[in-house]
Amino acid sequence: MLKAAQPLLKVENLSIGFSQYFRGTQKRLIQPIANLHVDIAEGEIVAVVGASGSGKSLLAHAVLGILPTNAICSGSIMYRGEELTKRRKEELRGREISFIPQSVNYLDPLMPVGKQVQIGLAKQKAQERQNMLFAHYGLKESDGKLYPHELSGGMLRRVLFATSVREGVKLVIADEPTPGIHPQALAEILKQLQQFAREGAGVMLITHDIMSALEIADRVAVIKDGQTIEISPVSAFSGTGEQLQTDYARKLWRALPQNDFACQELRWEA
Numbered sequence: 001m002l003k004a005a006q007p008l009l010k011v012e013n014l015s016i017g018f019s020q021y022f023r024g025t026q027k028r029l030i031q032p033i034a035n036l037h038v039d040i041a042e043g044e045i046v047a048v049v050g051a052s053g054s055g056k057s058l059l060a061h062a063v064l065g066i067l068p069t070n071a072i073c074s075g076s077i078m079y080r081g082e083e084l085t086k087r088r089k090e091e092l093r094g095r096e097i098s099f100i101p102q103s104v105n106y107l108d109p110l111m112p113v114g115k116q117v118q119i120g121l122a123k124q125k126a127q128e129r130q131n132m133l134f135a136h137y138g139l140k141e142s143d144g145k146l147y148p149h150e151l152s153g154g155m156l157r158r159v160l161f162a163t164s165v166r167e168g169v170k171l172v173i174a175d176e177p178t179p180g181i182h183p184q185a186l187a188e189i190l191k192q193l194q195q196f197a198r199e200g201a202g203v204m205l206i207t208h209d210i211m212s213a214l215e216i217a218d219r220v221a222v223i224k225d226g227q228t229i230e231i232s233p234v235s236a237f238s239g240t241g242e243q244l245q246t247d248y249a250r251k252l253w254r255a256l257p258q259n260d261f262a263c264q265e266l267r268w269e270a
């Protein structure tokens with residue numbers, strides 16, 4: 001029998017818990033993620049959507065190996081057919097696996113942003129590459145000497161993007177890359193993610209912005225309360241959502257302003 005093409009990333013039965021103290025001395029386990037699964041093929045963009053607190057960032061952090069030390073993580077994370085061990089994650093992070101974090105707080109407040117863009121680049125070419133990336137993202141060369149607190153929010157987002165563009169990137173994990181970004185910059189960021197995919201990288205796009213996700217993604221994974229409840233092709237998000245598997249996904253789809261189903265449904269019920 002022919003073996004099916006291997007996904008670039010395959011997350012199965014992922015569970016993440018935290019052991020927390022409460023009432024001073026007693027310990028309890030909270031489990032924000034249980035049995036979550038998702039897979040991404042080379043050149044594919046998979047959007048991960050779900051309410052705030054549903055576990056999207058934790059999923060990203062688990063794949064990257066940057067969960068807090070008190071996290072208890074189980075399940076399987078396979079990357080190109082190999083188990084992503086703690087060591088492999090460290091080796092690949094910032095190189096083959098790049099990360100665009102949700103918060104600009106991931107930048108080091110004590111390091112000029114230019115230096116931060118150079119991390120992971122070959123020494124001899126780092127400055128040249130940085131200048132290129134800055135030009136590409138509309139940042140001035142002199143901005144490189146500034147510290148994060150000296151840049152605007154929009155500029156910091158662009159710096160984060162510049163840190164994610166690396167030669168040989170195979171998997172891009174973008175956690176809410178577009179909040180508070182004006183429409184033109186948004187289009188630019190979506191284009192950049194498409195470019196990653198066109199060059200063969202898999203992209204995990206975590207977002208609240210379902211419209212943008214549908215614009216560029218191939219499939220959408222819907223996460224609810226730390227579980228994957230549905231993974232559907234973008235084409236299923238059409239019409240009344242009759243091709244979607246769950247009511248939850250249908251509600252997400254119908255809640256989009258331009259769909260305006262909420263009012264119609266109310267009328268039908270009346």
Ligand SMILES: Nc1ncnc2c1ncn2[C@@H]1O[C@H](COP(=O)(O)OP(=O)(O)OP(=O)(O)O)[C@@H](O)[C@H]1O
Nearest residue numbers: 018032050051052053054055056057058059068102
């Ligand atoms: N270090 C931690 N200790 C305890 N609980 C945590 C920790 N980090 C996250 N959680 C909990 O895990 C759940 C999922 O968090 P996560 O950040 O993954 O949500 P999210 O889907 O990314 O939300 P948002 O869309 O708001 O970014 C939340 O309920 C959160 O409170």
Ligand code: NI
Nearest residue numbers: 056057058102
């Ligand atoms: Ni998040």
